[in-house]
Amino acid sequence: MPFRLLKPQVETIISDTTKSVDERLLSICQLLESHLEYYNWVGFYFANSDKKELYLGPYIGEPTDHTVIPFGKGICGQVAVSNENFVVPDVAAQDNYIACSITVKAEIVVPIFKDGKNIGQIDIDSNTPDPFTDKDERFLEFVCTKVSEIL
Incomplete structure (x- = not known):
């Protein structure tokens, strides 16, 4: 489904x-995972800046042991430090990658900002090599902006 058709659905979920909040975040995860065939794991991580750790929030996909991620560790931890989107076309080529599943081939992580502060992120794993484009980044930035409105 094209991103332009998903945007109003994201807005509807957010406004309900x-x-x-957790129910709405889970609904967003379900929406993205079910309508974008190369989004195989969709979840939110939230920052505890005092402890410099990310905590797993609502997600859809295979269970993960990575419920707490130190800042700087893995793709998510790097985004917590860099405050920038991170697109990984091939996770096998990343030295600082935390493997969640042997089926994962690519990952994209986009930070969520509230009042200028990085408070969390959306994390997408794909079992398809190099599936993410600039359109995914722009769409996920939109999602993160909408999510920040309810946090």
């Missing part, structure tokens, strides 16, 4: 105040 009858659901908790």
Whole structure:
């Protein structure tokens, strides 16, 4: 499904105040995973800046042992430090990659900012090599902006 058709669905999920924040975040994960065939694991991590750790929030996909990630460790941990999107076309080529599953071939992580501070991120794993484009980045930036409105 094209991103332009997913954007209004993301906005509808975000604006549904009858659901908790975690329920809305899980709904976003489900929406993306079910409508984008190369999004095989979709989840949110949130920062604890005092401890310099990321904590796993709502997600959809295979269970993961990586519920706490130190800043700087893996792709997610690097985004917590750099404050920049990180697109990994081939996870096998990354020295600082935390393997979640042998089926994962690529990853994209986009930070969530609230009042100018990096408070978390959306993390997407793909079992397809090099699937992410600039359009994925722009769409996920949109998602993160919308998510920041309810955090």
